[in-house]
Amino acid sequence: MSGKSLAGRKALVTGGARGIGAAIAQALARAGASIMIADILEETGRASAAAIAKEDVATGFVQLDVIDDAQWERAVAATVSTLGGYDILINNAGIEITSLISEVKAEDARRMCDVNIVGTVLGMKHAFRAMRPGGPAGKGGAVVNIASVAATIAFPGIAVYSGTKSAVDRMTRVGAMEAGKLGFGVRVNCIYPGLIPTDMGMQLANDIVKVGLAADVNAAVGSVVEQTPLGRLAEVTDIGDAAVFLCSNEARFITGIGLPVDGGMGM
Template sequence: MKSKRLDGRKALVTGGARGIGASIAQALADAGAAVVIGDVLVDLAKETAAGLAKSGVATGSVRLDVTDDAQWESAVASVVAQLGGFDILINNAGIEITSLVADLKAEDIRRMCDVNIVGVGLGMKHAFRSMRPGGAAAQGGSVVNVSSVAAIIAFPAISAYSATKSAVDRMTRVAAMEAGKLGYGVRVNCIYPGLIPTDMGMKLATDIVAVGLAADVEVAVASVIAQTPLGRLATVEEVADAVVFLCSDDARFITGAGVPIDGGMGM
């Protein structure tokens, strides 16, 4: 039987229509939380939410471009209206554009900064405003930001992406300090997933081949596994389980932390 340690919690998962985000949404639902999927992939978000509803939890979806302040405000209001509260935010939405340093494009760097940094910052802003005393939900809560093992290791061809994920780590720690000092009742943590065989993860492997750093995709993946002490890639379920833990009362005295889910790759 699945643990229901998130019974009564109300969550918003950004980029939750597919991949890691969808797996996190499912794990939160399995643990008893009501879940809204926020994504620009509106139709797929509705399908994912409908799948969650089959497990008997309250769920819904909302269009959310994480780079848009007004959409964040509207999305959080929608979560409160749909679920009757809001106390979990998973800042999962992100993009990765592979490039050697010598071939970096300004527009690619700006796009990753906009989604991966601005999006996370705006998410925490609106979560705090809703969850803190006097907010629309006002019950405190938990924010989990999805960083990456790329924030703590030097992996080739993803310098700008790595920089944005390092920024997520730093913002997480400052936000946790502010939330604690100001009495918001909100814990803020981040996770560092390793390479996962999702569409995004396998695209990176393909891109590594394209820029000449590996002979083929199998070699690219094998090189990551060779750097991983546990000798394999992570699964989306392993990432999702760590998120559930951080959102639960089992982690009630954990804030400002970065949790690696990388098989030891970043140690």
Template sequence: MGGLDLSGRKALVTGGAQGLGEGMAKALAAAGAKVVVSDLQKDAGEAVADALDSEYGGGNGFVAHDVTDDGSWENAVVAANDILGGLDILVNNAGVEITSLLTEVTADQIRKMLDVNVLGTTLGLKWGLRTMRPEGLAGQGGAIINIASVAATIAFPGIAVYSATKSAVDRLTRVAAMESGKLGYGVRVNCVYPGLVPTAMGAGLANDVAELGLFESPEAAVGAVIGLTPAGRLGEVTDMADAVVFLASNEARFITGIGLPVDGGMGM
């Protein structure tokens, strides 16, 4: 994103091995930050970290990370701090979407989305705030950016539980921002509402809702999304990544506790 400078900043991006997370890691590095990518996908995550080193200079890294596990979070922030020499940006991006009609959704599917999207984000807030607050391991304040979804603001069929979990991310963001401010942590907390992006997850959603009979074809599902979007197109990874860079930057220094729609107007 032109003009925004994150030189000297140190970031951890969860779910950074592919899709939006990979794009966000690259955008942060392009703006001057050093980045640790975390993911369960070791080979893919290490490849992203190596690519950051090759393109933007060394000092980046990867850590294996299960966002649903408290101990894994502690290990991730300690590792990021060790690799980077500090931590002042956390992007809580890791998430899962399982498409299902409400009449057919299983308890295991519900638990999976709750675990990754709600529990994972909550633990990320816990360890991000602990690490960045004045008495924390890094102790320099910073910014946490949670990744919600336009699904939190619209009623799109087939994704009821996913929508509910992303609504929870919004509420978590606002309470975390209030607690951080009241307790003097010096950490701004915001979230982004991405619109539909043709990543593996986005393409999977289009295929899934067509298979459920909600649309005639994946192409019809995508067309319906575009029809609901005043900007007249799907989102791009760079659209979402640029928003994250902005919220992490000094230009957003007086912005906290918000949900930023980056959805082409779909959720208005």
């Protein structure tokens, strides 16, 4: 792919303030896309947008709680208005609360379902409405949902999270079928990232220790590396590059897939 494979494209990235979301936003910007960062973290989100804008990229920030339908409407409207269009959605916002099944709290399970499942499907809903013929953007586009290697393996301590990310995978495939059958011109795919040493990833490692599944953080991380044929943790740039590919014309005949970016851990 060329360095500017997304020239002229307009992207909304949820959970774009930090971690995987910020890395994907940066990768899309380097590939030529304009970027709207959406997050509940206003200060961090604006800082991430400002950092991208320094590279002479059209960029904006919108505050978004992904479980709120009305906020999605405002976020999409702000994207179209600020960037002059909208044809890429990165559905990245998500949360993980570690717990053994025997200790799961109902409120934690519901919160993960709200953010990871409801938030993702609302993103697809409003992307389809905006990108389909007759929508405010109306030129088709690409949706990339962020699932997890946890959707493909039995990793202890994250049963509900794994379930929500499996749901993301299933919704991706149904979304791809609907968008194709209805002539929306929108491709829908998802990525299964491996464990990444972001704040969220390292919190998981610490939580695995707390629930008695590893002796210490090094052991928790080491067990993941041992299960990974490429012998390392994932990096945020690995996920960013994969997202660029799935949004690009090089992936023009790819829809409804889950792309593992996990070093082989989930095979």
